[in-house]
Amino acid sequence: MYPKTNYDGNSLTIYLKGEIDHHNAREIREATDSLIQQNKPSLLRLDFSGVTFMDSSGIGLIMGRYRMMLLYGGKTLAVNVPEGLERIMNLSGLGALDIIEKRGELYETAQ
Amino acid sequence: MKLLNEANFTFDSRSCNEAFARSAVGSFITYLDPTVSELNDIRTAVSEAVTNCVVHAYQDTIGKIFINIKIWEGGTVTIKIRDKGCGIENIAQAMEPLYTTAPSEERAGLGFAVMQSFSDSVKVRSKPEAGTTVTLTKKLSLRVSNG
Numbered sequence: 464m465y466p467k468t469n470y471d472g473n474s475l476t477i478y479l480k481g482e483i484d485h486h487n488a489r490e491i492r493e494a495t496d497s498l499i500q501q502n503k504p505s506l507l508r509l510d511f512s513g514v515t516f517m518d519s520s521g522i523g524l525i526m527g528r529y530r531m532m533l534l535y536g537g538k539t540l541a542v543n544v545p546e547g548l549e550r551i552m553n554l555s556g557l558g559a560l561d562i563i564e565k566r567g568e569l570y571e572t573a574q
Numbered sequence: 575m576k577l578l579n580e581a582n583f584t585f586d587s588r589s590c591n592e593a594f595a596r597s598a599v600g601s602f603i604t605y606l607d608p609t610v611s612e613l614n615d616i617r618t619a620v621s622e623a624v625t626n627c628v629v630h631a632y633q634d635t636i637g638k639i640f641i642n643i644k645i646w647e648g649g650t651v652t653i654k655i656r657d658k659g660c661g662i663e664n665i666a667q668a669m670e671p672l673y674t675t676a677p678s679e680e681r682a683g684l685g686f687a688v689m690q691s692f693s694d695s696v697k698v699r700s701k702p703e704a705g706t707t708v709t710l711t712k713k714l715s716l717r718v719s720n721g
């Protein structure tokens with residue numbers, strides 16, 4: 464199953480990998496959304512450590528999940544963003560929404 | 575400027591070809607030994623332009639996408655991405671950050687902003703009902719190899 468995921472009863476982590484473009488954003492979107500609807504997590508963590516390429520389709524993907532999580536009163540975080548993706552993330556304005564986890568900063572889930 | 579090398583290729587506007595297009599452009603310029611960041615910039619800008627052809631120009635139909643790459647003396651690369659799709663009515667408006675005609679498809683409206691940020695110049699020519707040509711220009715640093 465793609466992508467690899469983990470749900471700890473509180474936060475849902477999606478381990479993204481490879482290249483995120485318009486073509487494969489759909490599969491990630493469908494898989495993620497059904498897990499959000501199923502579990503209604505309070506935190507969605509999109510883990511970018513395995514992502515080697517991303518264009519603006521990835522920004523649309525993050526924004527769409529952010530909006531969906533808001534519907535459930537949940538928070539969204541993009542974590543472990545590789546250096547090569549920082550420029551496109553910064554260009555997106557996602558930083559202003561506090562969606563991108565700062566490098567080296569640990570997010571502690573509310574218990 | 576002297577033209578040193580050129581490539582042309584044409585492919586169907588299927589979303590699975592987006593990866594092919596950016597990889598093909600990347601492969602063509604590899605012999606110039608671009609930096610990782612230069613290569614990523616070019617691949618990203620090409621991906622944006624090609625995705626726009628797939629998503630907007632041809633929408634629910636399949637048309638042809640034409641790519642022309644030119645390498646100029648001094649390390650300047652120009653990449654033309656052309657479609658014969660629906661065209662753009664108002665180019666200035668289309669290029670504004672966050673402007674999108676497809677919000678329902680989760681488009682962020684950032685494609686042109688990314689192209690501009692990731693290349694040295696972006697030129698758009700378009701005619702409604704006739705098609706669009708996006709020309710990306712990027713100057714490579716041309717590191718001297720120790721070979």
Ligand SMILES: Nc1ncnc2c1ncn2[C@@H]1O[C@H](COP(=O)(O)OP(=O)(O)OP(=O)(O)O)[C@@H](O)[C@H]1O
Nearest residue numbers: 519626630631668674675681682683684685686706
């Ligand atoms: N090749 C094209 N043919 C027709 N219309 C286009 C083309 N390229 C862009 N457009 C128009 O310009 C708008 C802006 O394009 P841009 O790439 O900046 O954003 P987007 O594609 O809508 O969203 P994103 O790229 O963030 O997914 C598009 O919504 C579309 O209306």
Ligand SMILES: [Mg+2]
Nearest residue numbers: 622626685686
């Ligand atoms: Mg676009």
